[in-house]
Amino acid sequence: MFLKTSIATVEQFQELFGDQFQTYVNLDRYTSARVGGPAEMFLTVHSAAELQTAVELAYSRHIPYFILGGGSNILVADQGISGLVIMNKAKAVRYRSNGVNVICVVESGMNLSSLARQCIGKGLGGLEWAIGVPGTVGGAVVGNSGAHGADMNSNLLAAQIWEPGRGVRMYSNEEMRYGYRDSILKREHGKNISRRVVLSAELQLKPEPVDVLAARADAFNTHRKQTQPGGASTGSMFKNPENYYAGYLIDTAGLKGLRFGGAAISQKHANFFINEGGASAEEIRALIAEAWNSVREQFGVEMDLEVEMVGEWNFD
Numbered sequence: 001m002f003l004k005t006s007i008a009t010v011e012q013f014q015e016l017f018g019d020q021f022q023t024y025v026n027l028d029r030y031t032s033a034r035v036g037g038p039a040e041m042f043l044t045v046h047s048a049a050e051l052q053t054a055v056e057l058a059y060s061r062h063i064p065y066f067i068l069g070g071g072s073n074i075l076v077a078d079q080g081i082s083g084l085v086i087m088n089k090a091k092a093v094r095y096r097s098n099g100v101n102v103i104c105v106v107e108s109g110m111n112l113s114s115l116a117r118q119c120i121g122k123g124l125g126g127l128e129w130a131i132g133v134p135g136t137v138g139g140a141v142v143g144n145s146g147a148h149g150a151d152m153n154s155n156l157l158a159a160q161i162w163e164p165g166r167g168v169r170m171y172s173n174e175e176m177r178y179g180y181r182d183s184i185l186k187r188e189h190g191k192n193i194s195r196r197v198v199l200s201a202e203l204q205l206k207p208e209p210v211d212v213l214a215a216r217a218d219a220f221n222t223h224r225k226q227t228q229p230g231g232a233s234t235g236s237m238f239k240n241p242e243n244y245y246a247g248y249l250i251d252t253a254g255l256k257g258l259r260f261g262g263a264a265i266s267q268k269h270a271n272f273f274i275n276e277g278g279a280s281a282e283e284i285r286a287l288i289a290e291a292w293n294s295v296r297e298q299f300g301v302e303m304d305l306e307v308e309m310v311g312e313w314n315f316d
């Protein structure tokens, strides 16, 4: 099923990136749901410059590429992903002050929750909501991740973005066109195009006492642990439809605990679909279909997926 990438292209990646480049790497270990087949080509990058070099090379060779952050908002097909998967480990962080606020300039592969902890330790407020949100800054910039009444939209001043065929430019917050778990970049999902890539982000932070920030983060974390199940999952599967909670609808449709193979709808929170061991992406997809159809039949509500289904799915 996979493209027959030319040997010359593979050699070019090997020459540029050495051991960072591999072929046919299973993706289950790199996704929070612990499912997903192989990436035809798999490259780990450690800086925004490497990330840019990699996507530019892939784009110039007409190779489809996919940026993998923490893999916490995607469901990768059992058949895997053709082309190049770039695992983003670009993590450099620096801070600068404008006299009143502090701006954090962070590469997109930085773990969001670790960054939030780092900021709290420095007495910089604004990212406490992100404690416990898995994944990278890049994934959060794309998906406008959020929790506890705040989201990326409330922090992001600007993002440095690579545009296919054009190069790099800064996007202002307004240009990101943020909505609920949505952005101009997220809306590119599912289209047969080369997607834009977030290289780094500038986040606005406000000096506050460390103990105040730490207490706020602790309260958020406690709430998260009380309301969300542990285990391997993609977090919330569906977006909350207007005036509803997706979890409430799935629960009321009687689907808590529904299981297909190793995949089950959580008893604790019905919008979490858990890989209880050995689940396939197909089994999770079957749960998604069951939940979507049941909610539509019973409530007339058509839910939108929050999670992106990526790779070689057979939709026949």
Ligand SMILES: Cc1cc2nc3c(=O)[nH]c(=O)nc-3n(C[C@H](O)[C@H](O)[C@H](O)COP(=O)(O)OP(=O)(O)OC[C@H]3O[C@@H](n4cnc5c(N)ncnc54)[C@H](O)[C@@H]3O)c2cc1C
Binding pocket: 032, 066, 067, 068, 069, 070, 071, 072, 073, 074, 088, 108, 109, 132, 133, 134, 135, 136, 137, 138, 139, 140, 141, 142, 143, 144, 145, 146, 147, 189, 196, 197, 198, 199, 233, 234, 235, 236, 308
């Ligand atoms: C247990 C659990 C709890 C969660 N809780 C929350 C929550 O409270 N709030 C919330 O909003 N989300 C939550 N999520 C979902 C997830 O953590 C977020 O959506 C997160 O921001 C995804 O980041 P990621 O790096 O894992 O993205 P990935 O899943 O790796 O990628 C998601 C999409 O973003 C793209 N992408 C990633 N990095 C870049 C980049 N640098 N440039 C361009 N595109 C990029 C990918 O190609 C893909 O299309 C939860 C998930 C889990 C498993």
